[in-house]
Ligand SMILES: Nc1ncnc2c1ncn2[C@@H]1O[C@H](COP(=O)(O)OP(=O)(O)OP(=O)(O)O)[C@@H](O)[C@H]1O
């Protein structure tokens with residue numbers, strides 16, 4: 001049984017389709033990234049998964065259960081959505097204590113102390129949430145989401161608005177939870193650098209349609225894989241080089257920027273490409289090879305026209 005299973009999910013609001021036949025699965029212990037432009041349908045998918053919205057058709061299951069009807073399964077899920085569920089007038093401590101009680105957490109006060117320390121909030125424990133900074137509040141929201149030690153964690157943009165240090169702390173906490181406790185995490189994010197660091201697998205959605213569902217590694221390699229940047233001695237050679245390589249089957253794309261030619265290609269063909277450029281009598285001032293980032297791949301995916309798959 002999959003930890004999370006989205007199967008042919010469709011959702012319309014008043015006849016307007018915002019999710020169209022979306023399918024993907026998340027395995028136990030995975031930190032899974034759910035990506036897509038504003039309005040793509042990420043939050044809607046999560047709401048359906050949580051049983052807060054009914055799907056128009058298709059399924060969204062947590063360990064085989066529909067959370068809209070299965071209360072027992074809800075206890076194994078921790079959630080942090082845009083509304084963090086914290087009470088402004090209660091202190092940090094009181095908030096965690098309240099949720100601990102709600103979930104029947106044993107040794108509640110120990111767990112509360114431990115989480116406040118882990119998130120660097122121990123010295124603010126008696127502060128009302130209203131007085132906490134945005135980042136502190138976000139950290140407390142994550143602590144709240146995991147107070148009952150859930151097996152599955154759903155986070156909607158958990159690090160937006162956090163400073164770099166706090167982002168890193170959240171990343172470390174998530175990695176640690178997945179590695180040590182085999183917690184399954186589904187998170188949405190617009191921070192691709194972060195997703196690349198923390199997620200092993202991703203789904204990319206655009207206008208309610210799934211554009212990719214794969215490991216980060218496969219996406220990078222499968223879509224152009226590696227970029228070779230050549231800075232040519234003479235700028236006027238750049239277009240000629242791009243034209244020459246356009247007919248090479250190992251080259252998946254070229255772009256020209258002044259004396260710079262960027263060549264997306266298979267990993268194995270770098271030396272062949274260099275040789276053909278040299279054979280054409282073109283002077284190379286600099287050559288740099290790097291694998292494509294998740295951001296490069298994402299940009300391709302969301303710019304592509306059509307429905308994709
Ligand atoms: N309750 C609702 N009624 C009508 N339309 C809705 C409702 N909830 C969401 N939508 C629409 O569904 C689409 C998807 O919204 P959603 O919030 O899922 O996007 P998202 O991917 O989370 O975007 P963002 O990155 O901006 O958070 C949007 O066009 C939004 O306006």
Ligand SMILES: [Mg+2]
Nearest residue numbers: 042043044156
């Ligand atoms: Mg959203």
